[in-house]
Amino acid sequence: MIARRKEKDGEIELLDRIKKGDKEAMEQFTKKNQGLVIYLAKKYAFTPDILPDLIAEGNMGLLRAVEKFDARKKVKFGTYAYFWIKRFIIRAIIREFEVLKIPERYQELKDKVEEVKREYMFKKGTMPTDKEIAKSLNLPVEVLKKMKKYTSQVRMISSDFFDGEKQVDLFDIKDFSSKAEPNIWEIFRNKDLLEKIFNQLREKEKKANVDMWLNVLEMYYGLGGKVPLSYKEIAEELNVSRQRIHQIKKTCLQKLAREWKEMKKEEEGQKRNGHM
Incomplete structure (x- = not known):
């Protein structure tokens, strides 16, 4: 003692x-x-x-x-x-x-999952559940579920999975499989493209705090090597409500999508004119 x-x-x-x-x-x-x-x-x-x-x-x-x-x-x-x-x-x-490293990691996990399924089916005659597969691979079940979403081409737009010491909704899923929608991760991976879009937003949204929008996205998605933060953590950091952070993120994604589409249309128009 x-x-x-x-x-x-x-x-x-x-x-x-x-x-x-x-x-x-x-x-x-x-x-x-x-x-x-x-x-x-x-x-x-x-x-x-x-x-x-x-x-x-x-x-x-x-x-x-x-x-x-x-x-x-x-x-x-x-x-x-x-x-x-x-x-x-x-x-x-x-x-x-x-x-x-989505393709490499996904393939590794997919191979391991298939191996577990075969062994389980051989021993027990039935297919294992996600929990049983995750347990066999010593992997968090939420990771396995997330990877399964990629097979149906569903894009993950939110991973708000801890709030204080209580676990809350893991996924705020939005379907980006439609060709009409931009691949948001393509924008996030391309720093020059992201900066170009935000520069355009600064010109168009002069009354808005566009730098704060970018800051929220960086903190929420872990851009630039940062650790992704929850709504609560970002709200505490910026001294605003969680609802406000959610609103900023939603608005920002919509505006990113709009600007990205406009840029694509402009590029396509220039290509057509160039061939005329």
């Missing part, structure tokens, strides 16, 4: 030093909690080459836990950090599929 108390007191002292900017304390504390980070990263690393990235993201989650932890509350730091580390790791996996 006394040993545990001393350990907790030492932990609180380290956290206090970290919050005062003590880099040595931060290094010491990070090393102390590496076991938890590595455990969770290995748990969710469905392929070996993603493990280093997940450890890095897990450490980001650990830093966020240090930042937000309140030692006055009757909760162990390890329990609190578990939530944040897991959160950052799962977000990294989802972002990996959505934004960075």
Whole structure:
């Protein structure tokens, strides 16, 4: 009992030093909690080459836990950090599929899923559920469900999957399979295109805070290497309501789609004129 108390007191002292900017304390504390980070990263690393990235993201989650932890509350730091580390790791996996290496990661996962299905069918004579497949692959079921959406060409436009410490709606799905709709991720991946569209919006929407729109999109979708944030986190960061953030995101996507379509029409018109 006394040993545990001393350990907790030492932990609180380290956290206090970290919050005062003590880099040595931060290094010491990070090393102390590496076991938890590595455990969770290995748990969710469905392929070996993603493990280093997940450890890095897990450490980001650990830093966020240090930042937000309140030692006055009757909760162990390890329990609190578990939530944040897991959160950052799962977000990294989802972002990996959505934004960075969709074809390669998708094919890897698809092959593994098919293998699990064959083995399960051979042993039990029935098809496994998503939960059973996810459990067999040691993968979050929400990631598996997201990847299944890609097979039906449904685009993910929102991943608002944590609100405080409660899990809320994972997906705000919008169908972008129609040829009339722009591929929003194509815009997001092309920095020059995104900047060009926002410059046009600045000219047309002079009364609007277009830079704030861009900021909201960057924070929400994790553009430019940022960690994706929930509505609540963005609202707190910008000191506005969650409803306002949702409204900004929705309005901004509509205006991006409109500008993108207009640019495409203009390009097509120029091509036709060039051939005349």
